[in-house]
Amino acid sequence: MILFAVVLLSVFQIVELLVLGNKTVVCYGGPGTYTGVDRYNQIGSWNQTYHPADPQQIHVSWISDGKAFTVQFSTMDPIKRSTLVYWSDDEDENETIEGGQNWEFIDGGIAKHSQFMHTLASNRLYPSTLYEYKVITIDNKDKSHVSNTFELHTPDLDQSTSFKFIATGDVGVVNAVSMPIFKQLAKSHDYDFVAIMGDQGYDLADFNGTKGDEYMNFAQEFYATVPILTTAGNHESAYNFSHYKNRFDLLPYKQSDFSDAMQYSINYKSLHLISFATEVFFYGSPEQIQTSLNWLEQDLIKATRQRSSVPWIAVIGHRPLYCSILSNPDCAENAERIRFGFDQQLGLETLMTKYNVDAYICGHKHNYERTFPVRNNTLLTTSYHNPPSFFQVITGNAGNYEGPDQFDNTSVLPDWLGHRFQGYGFSTVQVSHHHFDLHHYETNIDGTLGKLQDHVRVSKTPSHVNKQKIV
Known part of the structure; x- marks a missing residue:
């Protein structure tokens, strides 16, 4: 049962709060409601406009033992190809990975909105190393689109270290x-x-x-x-x-x-x-x-x-x-x-x-x-x-x-x-x-x-x- 509502005004946002029982609920950003700007998300790329072939939503995960990593990203249009480029200060040349897995994901909603998912896996990495990497896509007009450069580090080989x-x-x-x-x-x-x-x-x-x-x-x-x-x-x-x-x-x-x-x-x-x-x-x-x-x-x-x-x-x-x-x-x-x-x-x-x-x-x-x-x-x-x-x-x-x-x-x-x-x-x-x-x-x-x-x-x-x- 809704007991009362109050509007909180700050330099970041206008937020409507509802007190439901003993919980205070922000009245936007939950299931079925739109996302709004607040002090925690005002900086970032979540609401910027991307080119349909830009790599976006980039995230990485480990292959077992941290010996290699996999990167996944999305494009809103199909692309000709994508490339993972990564390097470290210890290497003379960049490693380049092409191919990977690519598929169309169609949302189950009424609009059947689609986007294109891509994963690329690195080769075996050196331990105890800081790597930089970026993702490059080539669209159907042969134009390249380059992501920001990100960093990640690999574990050492000593099992006894924390x-x-x-x-x-x-x-x-x-x-x-x-x-x-x-x-x-x-x-x-x-x-x-x-x-x-x-x-x-x-x-x-x-x-x-x-x-x-x-x-x-x-x-x-x-x-x-x-x-x-x-x-x-x-x-x-x-x-x-x-x-x-x-x-x-x-x-x-x-x-x-x-x-x-x-x-x-x-x-x-x-x-x-x-x-x-x-x-x-x-x-x-x-x-x-x-x-x-x-x-x-x-x-x-x-x-x-x-x-x-x-x-x-x-x-x-x-x-x-x-x-x-x-x-x-x-x-x-x-x-x-x-x-x-x-x-x-x-x-x-x-x-x-x-x-x-x-x-x-x-x-x-x-x-x-x-x-x-x-x-x-x-x-x-x-x-x-x-x-x-x-x-x-x-x-x-x-x-x-x-x-x-x-x-x-x-x-x-x-x-x-x-x-x-x-x-x-x-x-x-x-x-x-x-x-x-x-x-x-x-x-x-x-x-x-x-x-x-x-x-x-x-x-x-x-x-x-x-x-x-x-x-």
């Missing part, structure tokens, strides 16, 4: 409070990739897909510099997740033996990272659910066999298995459905506990929560040293039209809840052979970095890793 990645989710073009920080962090080259836990754009399919174009161009400065590893959320479900599958076709699903970008895995130094589509439990058929779970089990078997060299296994998905707003179905029956399936026999938690997954990272709820090691809705320990089960992190508070979810303070808090934070923010993870460090930072309302809100270190001894290899 690396860092960003973990976040639930971000749109509007009220994207954390995006200014993400774009600044990208320039630092301190983070090897970003894991996005679903719900991007709100919604990518809106207005015949033009909102998806806006979002991908809005995020381009970030996604073209920090390789992305994403998962699909409920706000990507339109037309059988076609926008997600086509816009993120660069994800390493083919190397992971899955049929599309909905699920995949990747090795990166001491981490095996799995992207699992929790939405299959809500939009999939029984056969699709079984296919997803079968793939996951086979992938976990492979990951368990290599655990001596790659000791950490983390799963990213959109929806939480646990959350503390117990009055909300997402934290009750929906969470239980994902954990154990419809028949209470086989779900995501069933397999994660069987194969000793270390961490599950998700979004969907627009706040931050961390559990202690947990299984079957039961606290196992408050220690993160040689933990007997996985712990979960919700990091869905990057910023979107709805703002942060309000906690239900009238409920008795579950004993498995380690920490929670109501506000905007994002997480970072640092992984070494023996430690898994999670930090969660607040984002101030002006888009600047706030305080460290949470930190936990998970540690494992070699003997514990050996136990995890036994299934």
